[in-house]
Amino acid sequence: MKILKKYYLILLSVISAACDPFSTKIGSEVALYQSAEIKECSFPDTLKVMTWNIKFGGGRIDFFFDCHGDRVIMEKSEVMDHMSSLVEKIREVNPDILLIQEADVNAKRSAFVDQVQYLLDNTDLNYAAYASQWKASTVPSDGIGKMDSGNAILSKWNFTDAKRIALPLIQSQNFIVRYFYLKRNILDVQLEHEGKKLHVLNTHASAYAKDDTKKKQLDIIKAYADAISLKGDKVILGGDFNSLPPYTQQTSSFDDSVCTDEEFEADNYSAETQWMMPFYENYQAAIPLDEYQNNNKDHFTHTTDKSGFWNRKLDYLFTNGKFIHGSGKTLQQWMQISDHAPIMVNYEL
Known part of the structure; x- marks a missing residue:
């Protein structure tokens, strides 16, 4: 314990003595990508939109933060x-627009593979915008090392604008944890078609906040989408909100966690089930709330148990435009590829 305390004090001294010794600060910058080979594609009458938390290409390996194993790299x-x-x-879904969360572009844990570029080069998607969410020259804990991971939006068409909007940090964390921890964001890209603007927003809210940080993040995400709507522009909002839908049928599995480490204990999901209601009240959901309530297990998108089944819904797509009725699907058949299931829907231009 004395050794750990000494290490903590040394690290605190290093961070305090320099502005940003481990390069963890993230500004408004967005990295723009394009495929090695651009595939020609005209705008269809409807766009196929998909969101997927890809778990940094980790499949269902038992990583230490899942509390099922001890893998890091x-x-x-x-x-x-x-x-x-x-x-x-x-490629099987062939989306026109793909929102991904937990994409690594330069991280030791994923062998420094640029996953955004890889997806562009091996699908029919042509362009991408990427916003870091977890970045450090090295994370001196658990062997994590160099890290650059975040959210990306991939599209068959180029963007007219792209920007990153920072979300609040978890204030209940100690100074050192907060310094190295994830900096959540909204990634906003714009597409134009026949003189009309379409904003596509991708986000990934906090998972382990022990204070009101997640509620603040959700309020900001909603307000940001509202501001776009008030200007008369169309918006598609999606991602991993780390929150349950309203009126969720509660089971013990929502709140139980196999984690004993306080930093990775599950959120009290049952206390947050109304936080998503404003999104349903003001926007059309790819999976309507009544459909979720009638068949909620068919629309769970996340699991913490690779030998079981999906046990909660955390992933969403919303719009102030028009999703084609009945086109929203939760693709639960690919459990071995990520701990999240993708959602897809058809959007009418």
């Missing part, structure tokens, strides 16, 4: 196998 062969599986499923 993957071999490159493992990463490439998982990315190949992701590509196979993405």
Whole structure:
């Protein structure tokens, strides 16, 4: 214990003595990508939109933060196998716009594979915008090392604008944890078609906040989408909100956690089940609330148990435009590829 306390004090001194010694600060910058080979594609009458938390190409490996195992780093062969599986499923759906969360672009844990570029080069998607959410020259804990991971939006068409909007940090964390921890964001890209603007927003809210940080993040996400709507522009909002839908049928599995580490204990989901209601009240959902309530297990998108089944819904797509009625699907058949299931829907231009 004395050794750990001494290490903590040394690290605190290093961070305090320099502005940003481990390069963890993230500004408004967005990295823009394009495929190695641009595939020609005209705008259809409807766009196929998909969101997927890809778990940094980790498949269902037992990582330490899942509290099922102790893995931290993957071999490159493992990463490439998982990315190949992701590509196979993405090509099967063939989305026009793809929102992904937990994409690594330069991280030791995923053998420094740029997963955004890989997906572009191996699917029919042509362009991407990427916003870091967890970035450090090295994370001196658990062997994590260099990290650059975040949210990305991939599209068959180029963007007219792209920007990153920072979300609040978890204030209940101690200074050192907060310094190295994830900096959540909204990634906003714009597409234009026949003189009309379409904003596509991708986000990934906090998972382990012990204070009101997640509620603040959700309020900001909603307000940001509202501001776009008030200007008369169309918006598609999606991602991993780390929150349950309203009126969720509660089971013990929503609140139980196999984690004993306080930093990775599950949120009290049952106390948050009304936080998503404003999104349903003001926007059309890919999976309408009544459909979820009638068949909620068919629309769970996340699990913490790879030997079981999906046990909660955390992933969403909303719009102030028009999703084609009945086109929303939760693709639960690909459990071995990620701990999240993708959602897809058809959007009418």
